Amino acid sequence: MAKWVLEAIEITGGFLPGLSLRLPSGLTCIIGPRGSGKSTLIEALRYGAGGLSGASKARADLIQINLGSAIVTMQTTPDTQGVAYLIRRSYRQPPVLSTTDRKPITGIDLDRGTFLPLDGYSSTEIEAIADESLGEKRRALLDELRGEEFRVILLAVANQKRTLEANADAMRAAERLIADLTEQIEELGDARARLELLPKSTVDSALGDLVRASKQQQVNAHEAKSISNVIDLLSEYRTELCQLAQKYRAELKRELEVKESANADLMKHGAASIEAILVAADDRLTVITDELDRAEEALRRVASALRNAHANQQAEYDRLQERNLAASEAIRERTAAEQAVAKLSALESRRIEAKEELQRLSETRAVLKANYLLEREKISQLREGVAIALQREAGTKVRIRVLRNADSFNYQQLLTEGLHGARVRNHEDILAGLLRLRPEQLAQIIQENDLEEFEEQLSLGKERCGRILDAFRENIDPLVLEVVGIEDRICIELNVSPGAEPNFKDAADLSRGQKCTALLPLLLARRDSPLVIDQPEDNLDNHFIYETVVETIRRLKPRRQMIFVTHNANIPVLAEADLVVVMNSDGKKGFVQKAGSLDDCREEIIDLLEGGKEAFELRRQRYVKSR
Secondary structure: OOOOOEEEEEEEOOOOOOEEEEOOOOEEEEEOOOOOOHHHHHHHHHHHHHOOOOOOHHHHHHHHHHHOOOEEEEEEOOOOOOOOEEEEEEOOOOOEEEEOOOOEOOOOOHHHOOOOOOEEEEHHHHHHHHHOOOOHHHHHHHHHHHHHHHHHHHHHHHHHHHHHHHHHHHHHHHHHHHHHHHHHHHHOOOHHHHHHHOOOOOOOOHHHHHHHHHHHHHHHHHHHHHHHHHHHHHHHHHHHHHHHHHHHHHHHHHHOOOOOOOOHHHHHHHHHHHHHHHHHHHHHHHHHHHHHHHHHHHHHHHHHHHHHHHHHHHHHHHHHHHHHHHHHHHHHHHHHHHHHHHHHHHHHHHHHHHHHHHHHHHHHHHHHHHHHHHHHHHHHHHHHHHHHHHHHHHOOOEEEEEEEEEEOHHHHHHHHHHOOOOOOOOHHHHHHHHOOOOHHHHHHHHHHOOHHHHHHHHOOOHHHHHHHHHHHHHHOOHHHHOOOOOEEEEEEEEEOOOOOOOOEEEHHHOOHHHHHHHHHHHHHHOOOOOEEEEOOOOOOOHHHHHHHHHHHHHHHOOOOOEEEEOOOOHHHHHOOOOEEEEEEEOOOOEEEEEEEOOOOOHHHHHHHHOOOHHHHHHHHHHHHHHO
């Protein structure tokens, strides 16, 4: 919304209960004794239009104490479409925006200050802007005047910056990968040499002998067991054979024993036959047992020979095993060396790819940085256009200029943080030297660890430069440094020369009165939206108030609504205020004692701003006599 006018304000509760004012589109002057609520009324106007966004602690405290229990309602005049707005605010509650016929309007954030913009300042805030030769306050004076265009450019800058940050993250990841791969490569650095020193891998013929010997070991175990079993069986066979012969001999004799019988002779004849057979059998058994003994003895000799043979074969097997183990270790070592070489080759290939990717990202970054700087350049161009327009309105006594890339506060802060731990003295002198280097130039020196170039640029001695560069490499990310924001510096200067030859000085270097002298014409001429200032004449002499402030107000009244708290009669009287609001207080609450034209409030103006009728009359007489 370009131009709007505040038509009325009402306050329910708080320090100004029941306050109701209708305001003209030109100049309103608020006067009254101290403690009557003048500043509270000004802050109510600022609070109603823009909330507490960006409020200082002093402002926020005043609003909480004096308006915390109040409801502030403001009404605008109809805009070009014939729509008038109502704003209703209560402390710490979302504002309610509606049309004057109470139709709610949603989707608008009043606290951003872009829908119904209002410029509001106290004398201390004006002085703070003047004092800040470097920083945001002066830039904001220009940027707010082309808010939408500025936001579009800022959005593009932010997008470019996010792209740069994503690129920086990718570059850091690539650098970390290269460093990690390099470390792994260094650990495997002699893998190829180790492989060259190892003998070539061959098929060992002893492996077949070992296999055969291993099989023989299994046969030997079987042979030893078998021969032992046969010896045991032979012994068992002989024993059981002798026991069987004894058993049957005894039973046969017992069965044919002669008893008293008529057939005793016959039984004796049978017993004799059996005895003869048993004698023959015993003879045969003796022969058999002797044969069995000889067989067992022969087997024991065979077993002894087998044990010797097995011992020899075991010794050979052990020898073959040791030989094979040595061959296996050599094979294992060579296999491990070949694997290490293969891993080394893979790591080297990955590092080459990572370096190529880092190079690609670096080339992309160069393009991204150029685009980023081009977008930032648009901000400077926009500010220069605003400064030229403001200069036309402010007149010749004040000069406003945009010095591109002259506010190095962010750069200096980064350098100061980077010097931490450098163990060097005279930081201010060092910073002065460092600030002569462009951020991208210093970033390259840090990245390449170029001590020679660093020493040449600073001329601080090799040892000191080495400490500083080491600290920077530890504390500063070159990818952040190379795109650190160096802002424009807004020069607001006042011509302090009494003669024809101008002598412009920056507001920060002026006295308190001169600071406001430099700022007020700009604040008055900035834009067409309502302007509220609490005591703009503080620290100004009456000559400047008449010569510059009053004339500017009279010139801008048809274009801009202005509401001032003032203690200086020149502003309402000579600038021909459209409305004078006289405030007063009962000690507990403030109120509007009177509101009207200059003529309506003539007595109050004389009393409050001129020191009373008597003082005014005495001054008038003194002026007449002095002529």
